[in-house]
Amino acid sequence: MRHIISILLENEAGALSRVAGLFSARGYNIEAMTVAPTHDPSISRMTVATRGSEEIMEQVLKQLNKLVEVIRVHDLTEGPHIERELMLIKVHAVGQDREEVKRLSDVFRGRIIDVTDRSYTMELTGTGEKLDAFIHALDPGMVIEVVRSGASAISRGAKAI
Amino acid sequence: MTSLTTTQNRPSPDLVEEDLTGAEIVVRALRDEGVEHVFGYPGGAVLYIYDELAQQDAVKHILVRHEQAAVHAADAYSRVTGKVGVALVTSGPGATNAVTGIATAYMDSVPIVVITGQVPVALIGNDAFQEVDTVGITRPCTKHNFLVKDVRDLASTLKTAFYLAATGRPGPVLVDIPKDITSHKTHYHYPEKISLRSYKPTLKGHPGQVRKAMQLVTGAQRPMFYTGGGIILGNASGELRKLVRTLGAPITNTLMGLGAYPASDRQFLGMLGMHGTYEANMAVQHCDVLVALGARFDDRVTGNLTKFAPHARIVHVDVDPSSISKNVRVDVPVVGDLQQVLLEMNQILAENGQRNDPQAMQAWWTQIEEWRQRDCLHYNQDDRIIKPQLVVQKLFELTGGNAIVTSDVGQHQMWAAQFYGFDQPRRWINSGGLGTMGFGLPAAMGAQVAEPDATVVCVTGDGSIQMNIQELSTCLQYNLPVKVACLNNHYLGMVRQWQEFFYENRYAMSYVDALPDFVKLAEAYGHIGLRADTPADVEPVIREALRLKDRMVFMDFQVDPQENVYPMVPAGAALSEMILV
Ligand SMILES: Cc1cc2nc3c(=O)[nH]c(=O)nc-3n(C[C@H](O)[C@H](O)[C@H](O)COP(=O)(O)OP(=O)(O)OC[C@H]3O[C@@H](n4cnc5c(N)ncnc54)[C@H](O)[C@@H]3O)c2cc1C
Ligand SMILES: Cc1ncc(C[n+]2csc(CCOP(=O)(O)OP(=O)(O)O)c2C)c(N)n1
Ligand SMILES: [Mg+2]
Numbered sequence: 001m002r003h004i005i006s007i008l009l010e011n012e013a014g015a016l017s018r019v020a021g022l023f024s025a026r027g028y029n030i031e032a033m034t035v036a037p038t039h040d041p042s043i044s045r046m047t048v049a050t051r052g053s054e055e056i057m058e059q060v061l062k063q064l065n066k067l068v069e070v071i072r073v074h075d076l077t078e079g080p081h082i083e084r085e086l087m088l089i090k091v092h093a094v095g096q097d098r099e100e101v102k103r104l105s106d107v108f109r110g111r112i113i114d115v116t117d118r119s120y121t122m123e124l125t126g127t128g129e130k131l132d133a134f135i136h137a138l139d140p141g142m143v144i145e146v147v148r149s150g151a152s153a154i155s156r157g158a159k160a161i
Numbered sequence: 162m163t164s165l166t167t168t169q170n171r172p173s174p175d176l177v178e179e180d181l182t183g184a185e186i187v188v189r190a191l192r193d194e195g196v197e198h199v200f201g202y203p204g205g206a207v208l209y210i211y212d213e214l215a216q217q218d219a220v221k222h223i224l225v226r227h228e229q230a231a232v233h234a235a236d237a238y239s240r241v242t243g244k245v246g247v248a249l250v251t252s253g254p255g256a257t258n259a260v261t262g263i264a265t266a267y268m269d270s271v272p273i274v275v276i277t278g279q280v281p282v283a284l285i286g287n288d289a290f291q292e293v294d295t296v297g298i299t300r301p302c303t304k305h306n307f308l309v310k311d312v313r314d315l316a317s318t319l320k321t322a323f324y325l326a327a328t329g330r331p332g333p334v335l336v337d338i339p340k341d342i343t344s345h346k347t348h349y350h351y352p353e354k355i356s357l358r359s360y361k362p363t364l365k366g367h368p369g370q371v372r373k374a375m376q377l378v379t380g381a382q383r384p385m386f387y388t389g390g391g392i393i394l395g396n397a398s399g400e401l402r403k404l405v406r407t408l409g410a411p412i413t414n415t416l417m418g419l420g421a422y423p424a425s426d427r428q429f430l431g432m433l434g435m436h437g438t439y440e441a442n443m444a445v446q447h448c449d450v451l452v453a454l455g456a457r458f459d460d461r462v463t464g465n466l467t468k469f470a471p472h473a474r475i476v477h478v479d480v481d482p483s484s485i486s487k488n489v490r491v492d493v494p495v496v497g498d499l500q501q502v503l504l505e506m507n508q509i510l511a512e513n514g515q516r517n518d519p520q521a522m523q524a525w526w527t528q529i530e531e532w533r534q535r536d537c538l539h540y541n542q543d544d545r546i547i548k549p550q551l552v553v554q555k556l557f558e559l560t561g562g563n564a565i566v567t568s569d570v571g572q573h574q575m576w577a578a579q580f581y582g583f584d585q586p587r588r589w590i591n592s593g594g595l596g597t598m599g600f601g602l603p604a605a606m607g608a609q610v611a612e613p614d615a616t617v618v619c620v621t622g623d624g625s626i627q628m629n630i631q632e633l634s635t636c637l638q639y640n641l642p643v644k645v646a647c648l649n650n651h652y653l654g655m656v657r658q659w660q661e662f663f664y665e666n667r668y669a670m671s672y673v674d675a676l677p678d679f680v681k682l683a684e685a686y687g688h689i690g691l692r693a694d695t696p697a698d699v700e701p702v703i704r705e706a707l708r709l710k711d712r713m714v715f716m717d718f719q720v721d722p723q724e725n726v727y728p729m730v731p732a733g734a735a736l737s738e739m740i741l742v
Contacts, residue, residue, distance in 0.1 A: 010359055014308075018300060025301050055486075062483035068305040068325060071359040 003057055004076045004083060004153045006161050007046040010069040011037050018067050019046060028060050032150030049151045074161040076153050086149040087131045091142045093120040108134045119144060183312045183343035184209035190319040191220045193351045196247050198223060198238060198610055200231040204251025206278025209343035223610060223639055226631040228255050230603035232262020235273045237567060237590045237607030243396060245326050246273040252280055253291030261597060263333050264302040268594025269417060270394055272331035274322045281341040282310055295337045304332030312345035317352055324355040329362030330481040331394055362480060366497030366505060374476040374493045375509045377450055382521040384410045385448035390417030391455015391479060391499055398586040400503035407510055409522060411529055413441035415456050416578055419589045424582030434462040435730045436575045439537035442736040444529055445470050453477045455499050458488040468735035478502050537728050537741055538579055547696050549648040549720040553580035556618060556646060559703050564616040565608045569601035569625030572654040575726045577620040599628030605643040606635060623649045623673055633686035636713045644706050645715045647679060650722045658725045683715035692717045
């Protein structure tokens with residue numbers, strides 16, 4: 001099953017590679033990994049999207065907790081949560097396609113953020129599936145490049161993790 | 162990376178007298194930490210530190226001949242004393258040489274602090290002379306590591322390193338110090354206490370869980386204790402003895418746990434696992450409640466996981482939550498420090514007076530005694546060729562079981578574990594988790610430095626001893642009267658045994674040709690060498706070595722090259738499926 005794990009860790013050089021190293025050394029899957037400082041600049045928050053059986057997830061959480069710089073670990077998939085990913089996508093857009101791409105972008109609530117006479121660059125946010133769906137809706141030959149942030153996620157309700 | 166947010170980091174200037182250089186701070190911090198011995202090897206990046214070390218004598222430095230040996234010696238020093246061991250090496254090759262030692266300590270959860278020199282801060286990342294990314298290389302084999310980039314962080318980083326190494330599940334911590342930091346000056350202040358918001362090990366067992374555990378244990382018809390290195394690391398041997406004796410239950414130790422419970426006690430069934438005894442393995446497979454204390458269900462212990470202890474409900478106490486239910490699902494997990502948890506368990510027993518059903522226990526013991534009758538460690542000694550087991554048995558008898566025994570890795574290690582009965586913890590020093598050949602001799606040095614008056618015996622093999630043989634020179638320089646007992650079978654015996662059993666006797670590269678004359682070699686290093694060729698030589702050679710109390714003696718025992726370690730559980734088999742003699 002897919003899990004989204006939030007990790008609060010000391011904002012120090014090397015902390016990120018400890019987490020990344022843990023996943024590779026122990027053979028845990030990483031689908032995506034994002035990290036940035038929080039409102040407290042001494043703490044970073046990391047979001048890891050991963051897959052694994054229940055036993056493996058138990059070990060993932062315990063091993064993360066064991067890292068000296070990790071302050072808190074929480075599996076968001078245990079409760080209601082919201083997941084968002086940002087995608088920047090550049091596509092060929094000439095002739096009729098220009099209108100078509102713009103319409104599609106509107107349908108997906110995207111925004112065109114850069115325009116040339118031959119291309120559009122759009123910004124979209126949403127769940128990973130929504131972003132996948134947008135890419136699939138385009139003619140594969142049109143896509144020039146795609147940049148995705150990986151999932152960020154937060155629990156629903158008034159409490160912090 | 163230097164400043165894991167500590168409660169208090171930088172000193173207020175009025176607390177301290179004068180500014181110290183980074184090198185002075187290192188030495189002062191070691192002193193303030195109570196460190197008496199450092200094992201190390203100098204080089205460019207640590208010259209300021211060595212310069213300071215040489216100008217004082219509170220912290221004594223032992224110069225090894227290879228950085229791996231410095232770390233093994235510091236590791237064994239810690240295993241013997243329970244204190245944090247310290248090693249000091251230079252940057253680049255000094256650090257990479259130390260890595261095997263660090264990984265060895267990591268796998269066996271031994272608290273050590275390794276200080277490495279680094280190129281000056283401005284050169285880091287430049288492929289500078291003798292630069293390696295030490296923190297990067299050692300990240301997966303340390304409990305934690307630091308690169309100090311500001312001299313003002315140095316003292317608190319060292320304090321944090323000692324704190325992390327010794328608390329929770331212990332382990333090696335590395336502090337990488339660039340050369341320029343050791344010449345920069347700042348106020349010296351060594352924090353008394355460290356508190357980290359991100360690191361708070363659970364020490365006290367959850368009372369409800371502890372009660373549940375005791376209920377399960379005292380309700381058992383066929384209880385079995387399986388205890389490991391955690392008892393020794395946690396100094397919980399006394400409480401363990403009390404608990405197990407009160408209950409009258411059988412107990413086995415892992416390779417790392419030997420000595421935690423007296424081998425001479427009737428309730429002790431010997432080691433379990435791949436080369437464990439028949440009675441220990443059978444008891445594990447047939448018990449209805451298994452009590453795992455400070456043991457981590459290693460694959461050498463469990464054999465085939467799906468067939469492990471099939472009838473047992475399992476209690477598991479460990480300070481590291483990630484050890485629990487990692488390989489084997491347990492029924493009652495307790496996270497906590499063993500000394501505390503065992504104390505709680507003993508209190509519960511004293512209060513509620515609950516005991517196992519005596520009739521069931523009697524039947525259980527009758528069964529166990531039957532297994533014990535199998536005499537699985539039996540070997541036949543004729544008068545021609547020395548059986549390796551005999552050597553260990555004689556060592557045991559002639560040292561009265563009181564020696565500190567270190568070992569290398571291979572068959573000799575297993576025979577040492579099987580035939581030297583340890584009645585006390587911290588007397589059996591070996592590399593279990595990583596299985597590092599070359600550990601034995603430097604470990605013996607560390608043990609001898611820790612206990613100058615103890616008899617320290619290194620049981621080794623003709624292969625392993627050559628992986629750190631250069632340390633004979635260190636033994637001479639520091640008058641370390643270590644006794645090396647080499648079970649010389651002219652083979653990488655453990656490899657040969659596997660090839661005999663599982664590769665149709667094709668002894669690919671396990672025959673060791675062109676062995677040196679170890680007697681002459683020992684003499685060349687300024688020591689005494691003795692050889693035993695026949696069974697009749699064994700006792701006189703050991704007696705002579707022990708008589709030479711103040712000398713390092715190398716005993717070369719020419720043992721049966723074909724002997725195998727029994728019992729053996731083949732990889733992938735259930736614990737009860739042992740190959741027996
Ligand atoms: C050639 C060879 C053959 C081997 N054959 C065998 C064999 O037949 N049988 C065998 O047993 N081993 C064998 N081993 C060793 C094996 O590889 C493991 O090293 C060993 O079994 C692990 O021992 P352990 O479970 O006691 O764990 P350790 O590695 O000693 O780990 C200690 C555990 O205790 C916990 N702990 C530490 N401190 C505390 C505390 N204060 N409170 C609570 N918990 C604490 C730790 O978190 C950890 O989980 C062999 C090794 C070699 C090299
Ligand atoms: C550094 C290292 N390299 C390789 C091995 C694999 N290995 C395990 S036991 C062994 C043979 C050891 O030979 P020896 O020291 O002569 O001991 P014996 O088994 O003959 O008693 C080898 C090569 C190891 N454990 N460590
Ligand atoms: Mg050999």
